[in-house]
Amino acid sequence: MALCDTVQAAHKDIEVTNVSKRDRILDAAEALFAERGFDGVTLRQIASSAGVDVALANYHFGKKLELFNAVFERRAALLNQSRLDALRKVQAEQADSGPSVEQIIEAFLRPLELTQETADPGWRHYLALIAYVNNSTYWGKRMMSKLFDDLVQEFIAALRQALPTASDQDLYWCYHNLSGALTLTLAQTERIDTLSGGLCQSSDFQAAYDHMIPFVAAGFRKVCGANAS
Template sequence: MAETEVKVSRKDAILDAAEALFAEHGYDAVTLRAIAAKAGVDVALANYHFGRKHELFEQTFQRRAEILNTWRLQALEACREKAAPSPASVRDIIDAYLRPLMTGPHLKEPGWRNYYGMVAYVNSSTAWGGQLMTKSYNPAIESFIEALKEALPEASDDAIYWGYHCLSGALTLAFAQTGRLDQLSRGKVCSTDLEGGYLQMVDFITAGFERIGKR
């Protein structure tokens, strides 16, 4: 047995296994028995700790959401203070939105990569998308929208929100790690290289927002 890791509780083992399987196969394709087997526990234990399958999925999803929100909001606050009393620059806002998630040592942990797969699944799912993303992420996102409105006082609501839509869609697709970019570029670009993608996306998205401010 690979006992190099710290011993995790069986409850956490279930969450980890669920995270990995939900990310790869979605909600319905994953059975509680598969989760239990991967976690090395009995089927009934998932029910004891989390109740219905639905609730296990939500708890798995929300476990890391608060951490991401904290990282992001700290970065946003930092760039706001740096610019005060002027509004923060568009580039710094976009950077605060992307950098905490797309760069850093946590990307080497499989748990985080798995979680990102879950985010991609939830955010583009008609069934889960609306409800769950809103509950877990909207408060933080609203702070970013507000900052963008301050940085782009001339931009219309339509332009701001559809701009955010482009940003969110691009990040979601990056999280999905479908490998399409690799196939399309015949290996010249690597979909799983989030840090490399971060560098490109900051420029691209910043340019988009700066354009809509000039109207």
């Protein structure tokens, strides 16, 4: 092998190693932030969990806040796109009459179930982290608004068409209640496990969304207009 080829191969190996270690740091941070919150974990603990030196974590991300931001932003675009794709699909399928409230709510929620049921545990950690952020007076407005408001407005617009007599105030309050139910589901606190004596489980994502979708749709109908589609 020529010297230049050897050097290029070595550089490629270094790049792969660095990317792999960077991803390991993100994965470890995602799991720990989801479990303990921002204040409950140190950068050194994250580095230890990732199997890297803390200096490497500092090199890639700087301070813990920058790492937290990187973790939260990493999967947001993919999650948003999957939900937007689901909305566009049902809008295309119901082009004449427009999608029903149930179909819109399902497009908003069902992609979350599918990500929670994947083999990648990182998605469950990420969605639990969303619950943590969404429930925080400090993080909620700053981070949720930045990454998710545009998507939410797309769904509000679709619901506005399905509920033409609804006031914007009612639509936003209904979304507020949807967000609360979703946050508790994403958090997987096991509260329902204890309350139901094991009859229901917070890890049963299909059951959670199967119940949440008609429940939320009925709430929108009741508050925003019983005669809507």
